[in-house]
Amino acid sequence: MTRKTIGLLMALMVSIVLLAACGNDKAETTSPADQRKELVYATSKDINDMNPHLYTGSLPAQGMVYESLVENTEDGIKPLLAESWKVSDDGKIYTFHLRKDVKFHDGEPFNAEAVKKNIEAVQSNASKHTWIKLSTKIASLQAIDEYTFELVLSEPYYPTLLELSMTRPYVFISPKDFMNGGTKDGVNGYDGTGPYKLTEHKSDQYAVFEANENYWGGAPKVSKVTAKVLPAGETTLLALQKGEVDFIFTDDRGADSIDVEAMNKLVETGEYQLVRSKAMNTKMIVANSSQADSPIHKTAVREAIWYSIDRETISKQIFNGTETEADTLFSSNVNYANVALKKRGYDLEKAKEILEEAGWKLEKGGEVRIKDGSKLMIKLYYDVNSSSQKTQAEFIQSTVKKIGIELKLVGEESSSIANRRSTGDYELLFNQTWGLAYDPQSTIAAFTSESAYLHTTKGIAKANELYEKINQVMVTMEEAGRKSLYADILTIVHDEAVFIPITNGNVTVVAPENLHGISFKQTQYELPFERLYFE
């Protein structure tokens, strides 16, 4: 009887597997023939609400579906939905001549009226968009004729075109999709003008984007892009090995969860290629200069910490070479950031010297420097959900110990760190710049914003001069003046060592070996999928 039961059990198990194997398989890996036309990428988050005038949607997905008036490229601002534009001499009136051959995915015509309605919809939800300074400077909007649109500002604002080029909020959705005459309360559909249409979305499972055959720029060659939600990094890697997913990239968190070594192993198989963009952002430690009772209030202490960070080891060991060492707040490929600034390399002796000069003395046998009876102890806050920040923090803790600084590490949730940043309740914390398309203007504008870096910059000697120059640079229309103002701004914060750079991050793509046309946008959050093709 025992043997019989076991036999029965085995039979049951086998039949379960067989039965399952007979099941229909619509999501099974595509065969090599049609794989040439389709791409499946892994994303850690669902595409969410794709309303382009709010901030919950996935940026890479929104970038496929919606388009802006102009495009930000390596060579500057280029036409996109606007064929050409003119800026009035006083810098206040922008006149755009729109493309005439553009239709929304639902067949609605794209024209000046649609542009006006969309920008009005964004403006009616102004409090959500204060980060984008343009939203506070729009005075009026007018559709001059069917394909001419005029934007009037309350004062000149040089980054206007740049901010109009961003993936959100100034992009266009068919006015037919508006709800209650706007987009603030939601939308009825997601019809943009972009190269891909969203055709299917299963929340938290996948989203399918199909090529827009009527795209004004010609239909993209890859006819179907699927975003598959795979929350765990290990799962993504296995799905990649099996071919269920064939494309990953480091969007806002996405492939960061994939081990660098595992990525390299995939490439070694010869079936995948790894492509890296140039530097897109700077990861840094922000020092609170305005905390008068903390040692970090003093430039000398901040400078000493800067000198005692071994960026080479962090880049090679902690980031496995995926991030490069950063010596300044912005890498030199950021507009206006190619400024000669003093280089502060890894130099413990120099750091000790600076502290000695500033009066921080090491007692015989003591480990921590003392000045006026108080110890040189500083707190560094890091994001508990970022394993790399924790490792970096521990590593930095060990090196600053060598120069007599005791660093206390506090791990917290990212929202609580953001809260500390806006209330000024911190000494040091990890942060990063906004990234290529947004820099330098967005990060620099944040120097004056309470919710961002006001506490970081407020305590430095030249704070007022700094803020004045920031206000000036945003309204300066002439290029040379802007250059020199930016140079001054960057020099002030560099000399004061309030933003201590560590590494430059980039976008990494793992793609099938025969996929071509991989390129990057001027932002770390999305990719130009429409340029991809198989060969």
Place this chain on the structure above:
Amino acid sequence: MSSYILKRILMSIPLLITISFITFVFINLSPIDPVEVVLHAQGVPNITAELIAETKAMLGMNQPFMLRYLNWLVACLQFDFGHSYVTGKPVWSLLGPAFLNTLKLTSVSVIAIIALSVVLGVISAWREGKMMDKSIRGVSFFLTSMPSYWLAALMVWFLSVKLDLLPTSGMDSLKSYVLPVVVITISFAGVYFRIVRSSMISNMNEDYVLYGRACGLPERKITLHILRNSLQVAISVFGMAIPIILGSTVVVENIFAWPGLGTLSVKSILSRDFPIIQAYVLVLAVTFVLFNTVSDILNAAMNPKLRKDL
């Protein structure tokens, strides 16, 4: 019997209210301002004081604590769990499908667990102390003690990647059930089969078995009797298995990208989506209380002695 059922149901109401209150208090104890959470969750890049005030009023956060709790409770009773901070969608529209997906996975797993535990329990009890019993217990001990994420990764690597038999993740076809169900079954069946086994063994030593044998009843009939009596004990244990598995699919769901409660809860916790977390805890608590009540009632129906205790 009906008065017992009524009493048992009435008893669970204060319990549920207490749970709901504790959940609400805990989430409100969080040091993070929910308004900032909402704004961060919605990806608003710059949070201004006006925006905070506006959002606070919109969410009704400026009301006193007890009033907020009561409003929430009353709304929950009408199946209105509020709106997700992150997506702005009604919580039920996110929780409902996720709950169903997890329930699908759980139901299939529970059937597999019961089938496997009963079969293994019976064999093991019948062969008590013999090689077969020892090896079943040994293997099950080994498998249960393996972390399920590791087991899952191993199986995906072997069955999906190497042998190309099954999908690695997702919930696309019948095939995608196999791996998560097997992983859940392995981690639970090892525990539950022991219950069946020990209950069988204790029943085997009962007088009625000896009597049956003495009367010359065929072994098969005696086994069926023992099994029926042993399963009575196991019913309440199996009854509670459903909510326990419902609540413990987090790891498996995340590994297999199963769009269920486990995945949703982890996502909501990471993004501090409080309305979803609150509703998730409440739904799980209700499920626990519900299954507990049902299994008590079932037991009472089978054993009239239990009804008097209440």
